[in-house]
Amino acid sequence: MTRRHALAALSMLFALALALAPSARADMAPDPIALHVEGQPATLTGAAPDHAVYRLRNVTAQPIQVYLYRVIVLDGGSRIPLPVDAVEVDGRALGRTVTVPANGELRVTVRFAMPSNLHGRASYSLELSHQTNGYGGTDSSPARHVRRE
Numbered sequence: 001m002t003r004r005h006a007l008a009a010l011s012m013l014f015a016l017a018l019a020l021a022p023s024a025r026a027d028m029a030p031d032p033i034a035l036h037v038e039g040q041p042a043t044l045t046g047a048a049p050d051h052a053v054y055r056l057r058n059v060t061a062q063p064i065q066v067y068l069y070r071v072i073v074l075d076g077g078s079r080i081p082l083p084v085d086a087v088e089v090d091g092r093a094l095g096r097t098v099t100v101p102a103n104g105e106l107r108v109t110v111r112f113a114m115p116s117n118l119h120g121r122a123s124y125s126l127e128l129s130h131q132t133n134g135y136g137g138t139d140s141s142p143a144r145h146v147r148r149e
Helices: 003-027
Strands: 033-039 042-044 051-058 064-075 078-083 086-089 092-094 097-100 105-111 123-132 137-141 143-147
Touching: 033 064, 033 123, 051 064, 051 097, 051 123, 051 143, 064 105, 097 105, 123 137
Parallel strands: 033 137, 042 143
Antiparallel strands: 033 051, 051 105, 064 078, 064 097, 064 123, 086 092, 086 105, 123 143
């Protein structure tokens, strides 16, 4: 076999491997859910919410670090990001990184500033944008704040 034939055969094998790779990934199961982020409902009393409460539940045998970096206002098809100003657990101010204990949960209050152009709405859906240290997938539900008239 000449060198040209060997290179041609090698490039065909490489092309075949690339062609098969996406289908192999599609057959793989997604990461199991390790962290549940559940927004807690609230009743609006002022012009707009300035905080939201989330329950972070870890279902693994390892502690999970969670970096809380934005609250997303879901507004129809729009997603309006708001920076997190402060995070509290049990009334104690913490940094924006919290550790959820193994097989445990934390109830966190996330504070933010709502822009004045979003004040006065009947309801708000507030999703917590976060990042974990990689122990599996996350499922999340937004906190719903509804005005009661």
